[in-house]
């Protein structure tokens with residue numbers, strides 16, 4: 001099946017300044033940074049809510065799903081609302097809600113054959129293995145990289161196992177009062193499998 005030309009695959013994660021999305025053991029305690037950048041914007045909850053409505057589905061790796069389940073178990077809620085959430089895994093994982101679907105296999109075929117014809121705004125939300133796979137296969141149109149004001153020294157990289165350069169076009173930069181800098185890049189690399 002041909003890819004829907006209106007669909008857009010975005011990779012979005014939050015990372016430390018040194019490019020890590022989690023510590024080696026998977027912990028993300030460091031996401032709670034405290035800083036103040038006087039010239040920054042404030043994230044308006046109303047804006048965030050209406051922005052999230054523009055996302056049509058989420059895709060994540062199994063380890064990110066397991067982290068999301070552990071957040072939920074701690075009472076921190078499910079971050080993906082009622083949007084279809086596709087979890088990549090070869091294992092038999094617990095399905096906790098109707099919106100979650102598991103997939104195993106060829107990611108390019110899944111994105112171009114199944115997701116692009118059905119959804120416009122497709123968001124890959126991690127982790128590093130899946131983001132790397134998405135870029136390596138030339139599936140991403142956009143990378144949204146939010147940098148927190150912290151260095152953690154070691155951890156899981158934003159993009160694991162990239163084997164070639166990925167040229168980008170910087171499309172947007174926003175700095176927030178919290179000290180977070182949100183970067184949005186368009187991927188210049190031509191898509192494959194489309």
Ligand SMILES: NC(=O)c1ccc[n+]([C@@H]2O[C@H](COP(=O)([O-])OP(=O)(O)OC[C@H]3O[C@@H](n4cnc5c(N)ncnc54)[C@H](OP(=O)(O)O)[C@@H]3O)[C@@H](O)[C@H]2O)c1
Pocket residue numbers: 012013014015020021022025026027028060061062063064065067088089090091103104105106107125126127128129130131133156160
């Ligand atoms: N800072 C942030 O914004 C952010 C965002 C997301 C995640 N995280 C953190 O990142 C860590 C997880 O990242 P990660 O890189 O270790 O793992 P990940 O990308 O979340 O998951 C990788 C796993 O997904 C499965 N998978 C990937 N591609 C597949 C395919 N084509 N078919 C079937 N299964 C596939 C495999 O697991 P199976 O063994 O199940 O097959 C693989 O080991 C967690 O600690 C999480 O908290 C941080």
